[in-house]
Amino acid sequence: MEEIKQSRIIKPPSRKIWLKERLSRFRPVVFLKKNLPIFLFLLLLLISFLVGLWNIKNFEILEESGGEIDENVSRMVEEYLKKNVKGKNFFLIHSNKLGEDLVENIPFIKFASVSKNVPNSILIVLDVLTPEFVAYTGDNRCTLLSIEGNVLENLCEDEEDIKKCCENYHSEKNIAVFKSKDLSIAKLSSGKERLLVMETLSKVIKVIRSFDIKVKEITLSENVVDFKDQEDRITRFTLSDEIEVQLARYFIVMGKIKSEKVRHTLVDVRFKRPVVKTN
Known part of the structure; x- marks a missing residue:
């Protein structure tokens, strides 16, 4: 009996399959497949930049x-x-x-x-910062100030009579006014401007306000400071002496005035024995 031997003929892979296999083993392609999510994310991010999604709107x-x-x-x-x-x-x-x-x-x-x-x-x-005062100072300027003396805005720059314009602003806006021929606005290293004396005067203002008194005008001349309130009463301090000491005197005096309901026109705390003028 004759045996018929059959041999399998192994056909070589087609060019298309061969190319596909080679590409699948190509390192850049392998790397791309492995990191596909990252590449997609970066692509979307790039597109978002190009269309201006990240531009502040x-x-x-x-x-x-x-x-x-x-x-x-x-x-x-x-x-x-x-x-x-x-x-x-x-x-x-x-x-x-x-x-x-x-x-x-x-x-x-x-x-x-x-x-x-x-x-x-x-x-x-x-x-x-809240505007607290309009100030007319010795450098012939009218400025809007915070309680700390920071210059918030320059006023009346185009006016011929700056002083009058400043007074009108004070009246029309119902804002307190600071007047002094002795002082000028200081330029700080930061580029901002400030009325430096307000750092001291603000302490006085806060204490005066603690007695429910609203200051409407501050006048400084030769180191003497007058605080005028809404009823035209004067509180007088000096910058030549310790402000804290004068504040202590004022606090004691005003405590008595309030408790005894004394109607007064002046409280002068420059001296060891404060001066009080009554109606």
Whole structure:
């Protein structure tokens, strides 16, 4: 019986299959397959950059205490942000630096906290200085001041009679006025301006206010300071002596005046025995 031997003929793989196998073993292709999710993420991120998804578009401005921000301050902040921040890449904005820039460039801002919200918005929380006084000083300037003496705004710059303009502002806005021919506004190293004496006078103002007295006018001449209240009563201090000592005298005297319901026109605490003038 004749045995028929059958042999299998192994066909070589087609060129298409061979190429596919070679590509599947090609290192760059293997690496790409292995890290495909990462590459897709980077591709989408690149596209988002190209279409401007990460460019700053929106701002939210809040007041630290939860109150409403003055329209003038809000306008200045928005103008600064539109000019210097809007349209810039989210990742190029440094929160701390932006907060410092706002404080440096906008006098009304005492402190600014900045946080970024993905993908293109910024939240700004402000501690805003409140205008307390309009000041006419020896350098023939009219300025709006905080209680610490920070210059918030220059007023009446285009007026011929700056003093009169300053007085009108005081009357129309019902804001307290500071007058002194002896002092000028100081320029600080930070570039901001301040009436330095207000650092001392603010201590006095706070104590006077503790007795429910509202100061409407402060006059300083030759180191003597008069604080006039809404009833035209005068409280007199001197800058030549310790303010803390004078404040202690004032506190004792006003305590007696309040308890005894004395109607007075003047309290002068420059001396060891304060002078009180009554009606």
